[in-house]
Amino acid sequence: xxxxxxxxxxxxxxxxxxxxxxxxxxxxxxxxxxxxxxxxxxxxxxxxxxxxxxxxxxxxxxxxxxxxxxxxxxxxxxxxxxxxxxxxxxxxxxxxxxxxxxxxxxxxxxxxxxxxxxxxxxxxxxxxxxxxxxxxxxxxxxxxxxxxxxxxxxxxxxxxxxxxxxxxxxxxxxxxxxxxxxxxxxxxxxxxxxxxxxxxxxxxxxxxxxxxxxxxxxxxxxxxxxxxxxxxxxxxxxxxxxxxxxxxxxxxxxxxxxxxxxxxxxxxxxxxxxxxxxxxxxxxxxxxxxxxxxxxxxxxxxxxxxxxxxxxxxxxxxxxxxxxxxxxxxxxxxxxxxxxxxxxxxxxxxxxxxxxxxxxxxxxxxxxxxxxxx
Numbered sequence: 093x094x095x096x097x098x099x100x101x102x103x104x105x106x107x108x109x110x111x112x113x114x115x116x117x118x119x120x121x122x123x124x125x126x127x128x129x130x131x132x133x134x135x136x137x138x139x140x141x142x143x144x145x146x147x148x149x150x151x152x153x154x155x156x157x158x159x160x161x162x163x164x165x166x167x168x169x170x171x172x173x174x175x176x177x178x179x180x181x182x183x184x185x186x187x188x189x190x191x192x193x194x195x196x197x198x199x200x201x202x203x204x205x206x207x208x209x210x211x212x213x214x215x216x217x218x219x220x221x222x223x224x225x226x227x228x229x230x231x232x233x234x235x236x237x238x239x240x241x242x243x244x245x246x247x248x249x250x251x252x253x254x255x256x257x258x259x260x261x262x263x264x265x266x267x268x269x270x271x272x273x274x275x276x277x278x279x280x281x282x283x284x285x286x287x288x289x290x291x292x293x294x295x296x297x298x299x300x301x302x303x304x305x306x307x308x309x310x311x312x313x314x315x316x317x318x319x320x321x322x323x324x325x326x327x328x329x330x331x332x333x334x335x336x337x338x339x340x341x342x343x344x345x346x347x348x349x350x351x352x353x354x355x356x357x358x359x360x361x362x363x364x365x366x367x368x369x370x371x372x373x374x375x376x377x378x379x380x381x382x383x384x385x386x387x388x389x390x391x392x393x394x395x396x397x398x399x400x401x402x403x404x405x406x407x408x409x410x411x412x413x414x415x416x417x418x419x420x421x422x423x424x425x426x427x428x429x430x431x432x433x434x435x436x437x438x439x440x441x442x443x444x445x446x447x448x449x450x451x452x453x454x455x456x457x458x459x460x461x462x463x464x465x466x
Contacts, residue, residue: 095404095448099439100240100270100382105337106296106443112340113298116333123330124321137332140339147342148272148288148305149279156304156322157330161269161291162192163315164304167326168287169196171312172232172263173205179261180229184222186210186236186246187424192289193234193267205231213426215244215375222254230262237281237288238271241409241421241437243382244375245275252284263287263310269294269302273345274353274379286310292338295345296441301334349442354380356440356449363453367460371431373422383438384422386431387456390464395436398459404452407437 096104105113116136121129123137138152145155158164173183183197187209197207208225210233211218217235226233233255238245248266255262266285271278273295282288282305290303306312306325318327357380364370364385371386387395392408399406409419422432438452 093403095451097404097406097438097440097444097448097452099441099444100243100294100437101407101439102293102299103296103441104443105298106341106344108344109292109297109337109341113333113337116336119332123332124319133332137330137335140335143339143343144290144303145305147279148268148290148303149283150305151308153323154305154308156306156325157335158302158304158326159300159328159331160302161267161289161294162302164289164291164302165190165192165265165267165269166196167304167315168265168289168306169193169200169232169234170315172265172287172310173200173203175310175312176231176261176263177203177205180231182206182208182225182228182230183232183234184208184210184225184230184262185234186212186217188212188239188242188244188421189234189236190240190267190269193236193265197234210235212239212244212246212424215239215242215378215425217246217251219250219254222251223258226254226258226260226262230260232265233262234265234267236267236270237278238268238275238379238382239375239421240270241382241419242373242375242384242425243379244425245271245377245379247377248281248284265289270382271379273342274350274381276377292334292341295341296443297338297341298334301331301338303338345442350380352442353440356444356446357381357383359446360438360440360449360453363449364456367453367457373425373427373431373435375425381440383440385436385438386427386434387436387460387464388431388434390434390460392434392436394463395434395456395459398463399452399455402455404455406439406452408435409437
């Protein structure tokens with residue numbers, strides 16, 4: 093039986109989400125069709141939208157369904173740039189952003205954008221740097237809600253205060269894929285953003301559906317065009333069943349889930365301290381569901397292979413960055429090369445147990461003893 097602690101990469105769909113998906117597949121009418129079957133499907137889609145918008149702290153008409161968090165991030169970056177580039181060519185993003193934000197920003201350089209990276213050393217936004225950077229006319233600021241590798245929760249209110257204090261016309265985009273429903277004060281934080289990206293599969297929903305929050309006063313050009321669905325913002329027939337599952341999973345991920353994750357994380361930390369020579373890469377404000385450690389004495393890849401052979405699954409970095417030669421996020425965090433080379437990311441979910449945690453820690457200790465150099 094698999095022991096899965098890679099929940100920052102993706103999560104097992106919950107029973108509640110699967111049931112909602114099954115019910116959604118029975119509504120096979122196209123939500124855009126004017127007949128009764130279409131209307132029934134449309135009502136289900138709108139119910140999911142209302143639920144997710146309420147959890148995200150926005151109006152239902154400000155929440156759009158997409159196919160992924162990556163699509164949502166791309167849509168926001170390109171769209172906001174088009175809206176604001178006439179006011180300034182600078183684009184500011186944290187040095188630890190997800191590739192689905194970082195790569196679109198890099199592409200904007202071909203359109204004249206000046207990319208500036210905002211330091212996040214120690215998992216904290218450098219607001220003094222931002223105050224200086226924003227003095228140059230800027231189009232866009234991108235700050236994620238929670239980092240997908242360190243679990244660092246960034247202060248969006250402080251970022252918004254800097255933007256407003258400078259009188260900047262820059263818009264604020266937030267990649268909320270990892271932090272949605274998991275970060276303390278999530279709803280209040282998201283109200284600081286002009287746009288935000290979400291993804292169902294990070295909280296026990298299904299892959300293939302995401303969300304985009306877009307403030308109603310903004311009207312960027314559509315990223316996906318064609319059929320005019322989602323009020324023209326995102327064309328393509330909506331994945332109704334997956335959207336219903338997304339709403340069900342997000343609604344279920346409440347206080348009880350967060351408390352269970354917090355308790356299990358504390359348990360894992362204590363057990364890891366017992367095996368010794370473990371570096372804990374923990375930001376001052378962080379998600380309980382992401383525990384980044386440096387298991388000193390053994391390279392990350394070796395440890396992962398040892399655990400995988402036993403049916404225990406964790407990771408060394410985000411799935412979208414796993415093929416990179418260098419972990420730029422941990423470098424931005426401030427880890428030296430030695431600790432980066434033995435870094436591991438433990439992703440904890442409410443579905444994990446203490447028995448699984450015991451097996452994980454034992455396997456890590458045995459892997460280092462057998463293959464490591466201490």
